[in-house]
Amino acid sequence: MESISITPTIINPKRVFKKTTGEEWYNYYAGFSDDFVSEILNSFELPKDSVILDPWNGGGTTTLNCALAGYNVIGIDLNPVMNIVAKSKFCNTDDVLMALDIVKYLRVNNYPNKLNDESDFLLNWFDYNTASYIRYISFSLQNKCNTILNSKVFSLIFLALFKLVRKYIGKFIPSNPTWVKKAKNSNDKISIESTKIKIDLKNILREKLSATFVDNVSSIGKERFYCASSTKLPLKEHSVDAVITSPPYCTRIDYGIATSPELAVLLGNHPAEIDNIRRTLTGRTTIDKSFLEIESLGLTAKKMLLEIFNHQSHASVSYYYKNFAQYFIDINESLKQIKKVLKRNGYFACVVQDSHYKEIYCDLALIFTEMAEENGLSLIHRQDFMSKFVMANINSKVKKYRDKITANETVLIFQAN
Incomplete structure (x- = not known):
């Protein structure tokens, strides 16, 4: 793939349910919209034999829409529930x-x-x-x-x-x-x-x-799904043409608990397996016992970690510093993996959202950009959208630290060097 200067068409990634294909397939609150994926994909102008990857595939918006457009797709998620949901969307x-x-x-x-x-x-x-x-x-x-x-x-x-x-x-x-x-x-x-x-x-x-999606499609791309971590992608080097994804945000959401009813159905007679999933997902709320190496995380991430470490609030040092550090470490390792599997000049589009710890600002778009560019991914486009619906609004204690509780969702598009 040659290096191409593109001007991508980017719409607000916020997911809005539209009853165009019958009853909603599965109500998964996280993720972006079908139209967002389609617009990004069209902007890339890739040949139809291209391979599209989502390493945090969730409910499978990327894999379904890219396959419906005729591309071969790979969906990876460490949560087996989400892989099953994504796979089921290919039923006729x-x-x-x-x-x-x-x-x-x-x-x-x-x-x-x-x-x-x-x-x-x-x-x-x-x-x-x-x-x-x-x-x-x-x-x-x-x-x-x-x-x-x-x-x-x-x-x-x-x-x-x-x-x-x-x-x-x-x-x-x-x-x-x-x-x-x-x-x-x-x-x-x-x-x-x-x-x-x-x-x-x-x-x-x-x-x-x-409500099936694939019955009226003349040609659909091949799909592959893996239950694996974004920090250890089970793919060959330079085997992917583009990545379209949205990683878990830095908001300390326990995605294991969020899908605990589904995990109970699938693995509930083995509670230790459910606990292991909770303790390995990106953005987990549990704390690792492993050594946290933060030197390669970029200036903004290290600055934020230092501010959290020095914060006077309860558990800032004992819990929250470690929680944020392991999140940034996982993201950095995931970006290394994405660069490894992308072909030269391949595209990487992701949606991230900023947040706060107390009054400390987490500029996740800048943190991602610094880490990505350090790993050989060059930022070629950025677009911001304000989001009024954020999980922080549900917690009334947040207003102790700040009055304005909104967030910016940012679309970042990189190209592999």
Whole structure:
């Protein structure tokens, strides 16, 4: 690919739901819009045999829209739930009908009890019988398909089960979609008959018959998905033509907890696996015990870390300094990986959002730019958009440190040297 001076068309990346393809496939609050991806992609003017990567693929907006445009796509996410959601979007009508046929043969009586013990994650919200039936469905599906991520049909059934469980536990999900409460006692737990669960599961699948994305597309690109970390991309060097992504913002959101209902369905009988996912995701709220090397992070990141370290508020040194440091270290390592897999002069577009720690400003766009350019990625375009909806507004204590609670979402476009 030759070095090309482009003037990209960039629209506000904020996701706005449009009912153009039937019922919304899956309500994942994070991410950017379909139109944003399409406009960025068109600006790159890449040949159709190009490979597009999203190393923080989330719900799969990049992979779906780029594949619908005819490009080959790779989606990578460390959270297995999000990979299943992204894979399921490639189902056509025949896949939905096949999924319905599989669900038809699920038992509603005399099904084997697959709850390991009282530690099963589903018991956080459901009574024993309800949790036992949902676990039976999950176990049955995984037993029939060893690698869910390789099957559009089984990914779709799991997506339907994710949606159903999230619907059932709606009373435990407050206004902040990244928080999920647990039942305080047995009387607060949800009880649903197995027959109703099976009926509801089939109804969600039937809704997808009018909501598939790929049926009317003449040619769709090939898709590949990996459950892997952005800090260790399982790809060959110089194998990707462009990256379109949005990393987790520096806002201390626990994405493991945010998807805990779905993780409960998938892995809830192995709570240690869920905990391990929480402790390895970019932007995690847990603290690593490893040594934190910050010398290569860029001037702005190091300056912010020093301000946090010297802040007088409680736990600034013991927790928040380490939390921000490990986030910046992960981002820096991810940028190294992105540069490694990009072809020469390949494009890297990302959406980031600024934030604050107390009154200390986190200029994430500048931090990203400094790190990216240090790793051989040259900034060729930047565009800022003000966002009034930020998670900080939900926390009333924030106003102790600042009155204006808005944020800038910034689109950064780099080119590999």
